[in-house]
Amino acid sequence: MINARWHARRGSCAGGRHPADPTPVISMSETTPPHPENRHRIPELLAPAGSPGALAAAVGAGADAVYLGGKCFGARHYAANFDETEIRDAVRYAHLHGVRVYVTVNTLVTEDELPAVAEYLISLYEIGVDGVLIQDTGVAATARRVVPGLELHASTQMTIHNREGMEWAGDMGFARVVLSREMTLPEITDAASLRRDELPEIEVFAHGALCYCYSGQCLMSSTIGGRSANRGMCAQPCRKYYRLERESMDRYGRPVSGSTTPQAEGYLLSMRDLALYSSLDLIADTPVR
Numbered sequence: 001m002i003n004a005r006w007h008a009r010r011g012s013c014a015g016g017r018h019p020a021d022p023t024p025v026i027s028m029s030e031t032t033p034p035h036p037e038n039r040h041r042i043p044e045l046l047a048p049a050g051s052p053g054a055l056a057a058a059v060g061a062g063a064d065a066v067y068l069g070g071k072c073f074g075a076r077h078y079a080a081n082f083d084e085t086e087i088r089d090a091v092r093y094a095h096l097h098g099v100r101v102y103v104t105v106n107t108l109v110t111e112d113e114l115p116a117v118a119e120y121l122i123s124l125y126e127i128g129v130d131g132v133l134i135q136d137t138g139v140a141a142t143a144r145r146v147v148p149g150l151e152l153h154a155s156t157q158m159t160i161h162n163r164e165g166m167e168w169a170g171d172m173g174f175a176r177v178v179l180s181r182e183m184t185l186p187e188i189t190d191a192a193s194l195r196r197d198e199l200p201e202i203e204v205f206a207h208g209a210l211c212y213c214y215s216g217q218c219l220m221s222s223t224i225g226g227r228s229a230n231r232g233m234c235a236q237p238c239r240k241y242y243r244l245e246r247e248s249m250d251r252y253g254r255p256v257s258g259s260t261t262p263q264a265e266g267y268l269l270s271m272r273d274l275a276l277y278s279s280l281d282l283i284a285d286t287p288v289r
Contacts, residue, residue, distance in 0.1 A: 043283055046102075046203065050081065055090050058099075065100035066090075067133065070124075073105045073117060088127045100130040106155040108136050118146045125150045131175065144173050151175045153203070159215040166191050166199050176201040180215045181274070185282060206283060210271035212238040238269040 047063040049055035058066045068090060069081045082090055087103065094101045103124055109117055121143050124132060131151035134140050135158055143152055153176040154160055154169045161180040169177045177200045179188055192202050211218055221234045243266065247258030276283070 049090070052082070052086060052090065055094070059094060059097050063099060065102060065130070066094060067102040067104060069104045070120070073107050073109065073113075073120060073139075084123055084127070087124070087129070091128050095128070102131045102133060102153060103129045104133045104155075105139060106133045106135040106157060109139060111138075114138060114142055118142050121147050121150060133178070134174075137172070140172055140174070154178060154200070156181055156205070156215050157217055159217060161187070161191065163191050163193065166202075169200050174200050176203055178203040178205075181205055181210060182214060204283070205274060206276045206280065207274055209273050212269045212271055238271070239267070240270075241266040242268045244268060 044064045045062070046065045046067060047058040047061070049058050049066040049068040055066055055068065068087070070087060071081055071083050087101075091101045105117065105121065105124075117139055121132065121139075125147040129150075131153050132143065133153045133155045134143065135155040140152060140154075143150055152172075152174045154172075154174045156178040158165075158169075158177075159180050160166065160169055160177050161183055166177060179191060179202060181204075183191070183204075188202065188204060192199055213220070218234065218238070220237050224237050244261040244263055245258050246261055247255040250256050
């Protein structure tokens, strides 16, 4: 998954990153004329780094920044991820190559986990990561209290999708917002059109898998198999093969007979991946600063 980040305010951060599950949709059928100030601007290219090998590949390929997850509180629980020593090494390696590092702390947490989250955030700040991605508002409040100097990015799983959400994120202390993956380009432009100099930066997904649910906030995996997507353990049941059944019900709502509806393809809930390779000029020409 490759993210392209738009600036909604002037100036750049000292370092940073993001990832959870992939990918805002930008409709290329609804475009906005290029903004004169942005005609030659290239957005930050942000790539995922699920392992040290992936980190080296992203840096070698020219990424401006990477996002990675630690061994806890990340939305990709089953990836290789990084322990704290590996995060320290990753930050040192990336910074030597002029690449920023963002760490995902983007699962929902329980109240009794907040002390451990606070210790983890302090450790990340001491390591020198450029930012952390957050979904849980309690984690955001904890971060502002214990590490006020740590840059906060609002995860796409916060489902921020309009100007009011952008203003709320700014008031909450977020320096950047990863917008909902379902937004069109005009909607993204509109979200950043109010008080632009005071709004957080905007990040959008430009490539990667799409969730069937809005912004990845799916309960299907948790309901079917007890593996919560909001706790980083999605089993991706939407990727499986399904049959479409039509059933008759008795007066109590119980199925009594049914038939299978023929389908050309059986992957009824599996979304196609987002791929904006041929439309990156629209990202670079966005009027968002």
